[in-house]
Amino acid sequence: MTTSNKQILLAEKPTDKLSVDHFKLSEGPMPAAGDGEVLCRTLIISQDAANRAWMQGKTYRDEIGAGQVMAGGVLAEVVQSNDAKFSPGDLVEADGGWQEYFAKPAKELQKRSPHDPLTNLLSVLGVTGKTAYFGLLKIGDPQPGETVVVSAAAGAVGNVVGQIAKIKGARTVGIAGGAEKCNWLTSELGFDAAIDYREENLFQALKEKCPDGIDVYFDNVGGDILGAVLFRMNMHGRIACCGAVSQYDTGNPAPGPRGVPGLLVTKRLKMQGFIVMDYYKELEKAEADLTQWVNEGKLKVVEDVLDGIESAPEGLVGLLAGKNRGKRMIRVAEPSS
Numbered sequence: 001m002t003t004s005n006k007q008i009l010l011a012e013k014p015t016d017k018l019s020v021d022h023f024k025l026s027e028g029p030m031p032a033a034g035d036g037e038v039l040c041r042t043l044i045i046s047q048d049a050a051n052r053a054w055m056q057g058k059t060y061r062d063e064i065g066a067g068q069v070m071a072g073g074v075l076a077e078v079v080q081s082n083d084a085k086f087s088p089g090d091l092v093e094a095d096g097g098w099q100e101y102f103a104k105p106a107k108e109l110q111k112r113s114p115h116d117p118l119t120n121l122l123s124v125l126g127v128t129g130k131t132a133y134f135g136l137l138k139i140g141d142p143q144p145g146e147t148v149v150v151s152a153a154a155g156a157v158g159n160v161v162g163q164i165a166k167i168k169g170a171r172t173v174g175i176a177g178g179a180e181k182c183n184w185l186t187s188e189l190g191f192d193a194a195i196d197y198r199e200e201n202l203f204q205a206l207k208e209k210c211p212d213g214i215d216v217y218f219d220n221v222g223g224d225i226l227g228a229v230l231f232r233m234n235m236h237g238r239i240a241c242c243g244a245v246s247q248y249d250t251g252n253p254a255p256g257p258r259g260v261p262g263l264l265v266t267k268r269l270k271m272q273g274f275i276v277m278d279y280y281k282e283l284e285k286a287e288a289d290l291t292q293w294v295n296e297g298k299l300k301v302v303e304d305v306l307d308g309i310e311s312a313p314e315g316l317v318g319l320l321a322g323k324n325r326g327k328r329m330i331r332v333a334e335p336s337s
């Protein structure tokens, strides 16, 4: 077995837009598993918009500091285990970071069953698919015939939200950057309409494409898009606050949309934030439903896989600039069997 461990460090914290120059490739020592720990080999790194938010300060996890291995969810294979629950060859999901090998306490690992293709374990059956599933169904609760709007609709979480909304019989409108992504949402993924937020006047476009108003908004972006959607919400509408990607990759986050309290009151809106882990006691049901929809051909899995750990910095910078379609991942190594 190799004795070195390729790692990508966050060399410097960005004060404004993230660039590849904020990262540094490094060769660290091979980690060893201590008592109760498990040594793992990274197979696939998940790239998430939230990776950038983790550089801004403490969130639901610790802030990533300069000089640290870049944090990130991974799918990995157990190499050696000092815990009875794990054996070599097991597949696990963990916050392993951007590195080829890591050792972690067993309680920080989630065992995963083999799946073909493996990438699905981080996309539709990973945090991405479950975030879409729980946020939409638990908070949005879309009813047949209602209008659901989702932002960052061509991204990892957003495309799954739109497709589940269709499965639930809702009229679905996606907001995304660029005509190409918008055409793809309607022609390939079954969205009823799409809005290019970069080119179109949002207030006008929402009026035209949501003629009956909006009942559910799945908010991935915050900022001005949230502000515009709020004005088009129907009475008793629901807003699932999933994230605020428009505010992550900047040194100057916007103060937030105006008039929110008044609109919430007069329209009797429910606006709720969530973190996917809040619903993990219902993980099995989510995985079963998502698997069934994929197998029935009702839910298309959209993956955007780059090869080699060295491509991770460019992958994340590109994701924040909208270069991805669906779930972006970095394939680091093939499983041993």
Ligand SMILES: NC(=O)c1ccc[n+]([C@@H]2O[C@H](COP(=O)([O-])OP(=O)(O)OC[C@H]3O[C@@H](n4cnc5c(N)ncnc54)[C@H](OP(=O)(O)O)[C@@H]3O)[C@@H](O)[C@H]2O)c1
Pocket (backbone or CB within 6 Å): 047, 048, 049, 050, 127, 128, 131, 152, 153, 154, 155, 156, 157, 158, 175, 176, 177, 178, 181, 197, 220, 221, 225, 241, 242, 243, 244, 245, 246, 247, 274, 275, 276, 277, 319, 320, 321, 322, 323, 324, 326, 327, 328
């Ligand atoms: N609450 C939770 O538990 C949870 C879990 C996972 C993810 N999330 C959240 O889900 C959201 C989506 O994350 P993801 O990892 O799936 O990323 P993603 O949607 O695959 O990628 C981010 C997308 O955001 C769009 N974007 C970037 N800047 C934007 C801006 N200023 N305004 C509007 N859109 C912009 C880009 O697409 P365009 O080309 O369309 O601009 C880009 O493709 C994020 O807010 C993330 O924090 C939350």
